[in-house]
Amino acid sequence: MTYFSDxxxxxxxxxxxxxxxxxxxxxxxxRQLRAMDDRTLSDLELSRQEALTExxxxxxxxxxxxxx
Numbered sequence: 077m078t079y080f081s082d083x084x085x086x087x088x089x090x091x092x093x094x095x096x097x098x099x100x101x102x103x104x105x106x107r108q109l110r111a112m113d114d115r116t117l118s119d120l121e122l123s124r125q126e127a128l129t130e131x132x133x134x135x136x137x138x139x140x141x142x143x144x
Contacts, residue, residue, distance in 0.1 A: 094143060106132075106135070
C-alpha cells in the first residue's frame with residue numbers, strides 16, 4: 077500500500093520521475109485499497125475516508141523513497 081505520513085512526491089522535492097512500472101504498481105495498489113472492506117481497513121488502521129483519499133491520488137504521485 078502507499079499510505080505514508082510523508083506524502084512528499086517528486087513534484088514537491090524536485091527528484092526524479094517515477095517509472096511506468098512504478099506508476100502502474102501504485103495505480104493497482106490504490107485500486108485494491110479502494111475495494112477493501114471496512115474490516116480490512118480497520119486491520120490496517122485506516123479509516124474509509126483515509127483509504128479513499130489515498131485511492132484518489134494520481135498514479136504518478138508516488139512516495140519519495142520510490143524515486144531514490
